[in-house]
Amino acid sequence: MPFKDIFIVQILCLLIARKFSGIVNLVIGSNKNDVASIKLQQGMVVNVHYANFVDVQALKAIAWESEGELTLFPQAISDNPLEHYSLIIEELVKSVSPDIISTCPTVMDIFITRVKLRPLKNSSLNLVGLSVFGQIGSGYQLTEIPKGKLSEEEFWNGFWFLTGHGLVINSYTKSIGMMVQEFQNDLTTKMQELMGSHVVQAYTKKLWKNIQKKWPDWNENHEPDPIYGILPYQFKTQMIQETTQQMGAPALQQRCLDSALSALLPRNANVIHSFFT
Numbered sequence: 001m002p003f004k005d006i007f008i009v010q011i012l013c014l015l016i017a018r019k020f021s022g023i024v025n026l027v028i029g030s031n032k033n034d035v036a037s038i039k040l041q042q043g044m045v046v047n048v049h050y051a052n053f054v055d056v057q058a059l060k061a062i063a064w065e066s067e068g069e070l071t072l073f074p075q076a077i078s079d080n081p082l083e084h085y086s087l088i089i090e091e092l093v094k095s096v097s098p099d100i101i102s103t104c105p106t107v108m109d110i111f112i113t114r115v116k117l118r119p120l121k122n123s124s125l126n127l128v129g130l131s132v133f134g135q136i137g138s139g140y141q142l143t144e145i146p147k148g149k150l151s152e153e154e155f156w157n158g159f160w161f162l163t164g165h166g167l168v169i170n171s172y173t174k175s176i177g178m179m180v181q182e183f184q185n186d187l188t189t190k191m192q193e194l195m196g197s198h199v200v201q202a203y204t205k206k207l208w209k210n211i212q213k214k215w216p217d218w219n220e221n222h223e224p225d226p227i228y229g230i231l232p233y234q235f236k237t238q239m240i241q242e243t244t245q246q247m248g249a250p251a252l253q254q255r256c257l258d259s260a261l262s263a264l265l266p267r268n269a270n271v272i273h274s275f276f277t
Helices: 008-017 055-062 085-094 098-103 105-109 126-136 152-164 173-195 197-214 231-244 250-262 266-275
Strands: 002-004 022-028 035-041 044-050 067-074 111-114 168-171
Touching: 002 231, 008 022, 008 035, 008 044, 008 152, 008 168, 035 055, 044 055, 055 085, 085 152, 098 105, 098 152, 111 126, 111 173, 126 152, 152 168, 168 173, 173 197, 173 231, 173 250, 173 266, 197 231, 231 250, 231 266, 250 266
Parallel strands: none
Antiparallel strands: 002 067, 022 035, 022 067, 035 044, 111 168
16 A cells, blocks of 8 residues: 655554554555565564665665555564664664655644653663653644754654654544545535535445545544555545535536635645645
């Protein structure tokens, strides 16, 4: 399945947090021959392979890629996890500029929550990591996490250190996902006004049928796996647009879409419109 607007280190974070065991195969970008693999045992990294690199060098090479494809192969892994993993993450974090976020600015819209804190091995980044962990509280959009007394560099070092250890959950569900849901709600309200409730019922049924062709585990009561980043919500928006264009007269279809967009905040409307085909 494809992923987009989520760094590979954040995908790794989610797999560590859920204590995944197995192999993750990754295609970097759109080049099917540019592949990497990560092996995990109960959420502990066993090895990383990419091109001629292994482990720390391989992780450095792929960590900040934010688009491609991934395939999970859950299985029991008996190999021992990497030694000194905390130091590997420290080296990874210290080797990257705080400006790395500018290579994928959409990541700033990700909603961040934290998992149960567990003991960390000794690292010079432990204190800033714990400071950021405390600031996250019950959850914030990444742009809104209070930095307290931390400098910009300290904040990002602490945040990526937590990410590398699977101590935060990165998800678009409560940011972009809620934006797309608001757009869908406004659209169906306008559709009911112009076309009637029977059309809305048919539209909703067809919409979810179209969505589940691509994401079978996604329904009205269950959000898609966050490891795919923004892509599920971009796809859902496109399915909303396409399904709307199959209902009623073209003039009414466009009125519904225009009305739903105009009901959003201007920035949100721009994001939704950028998802359209």
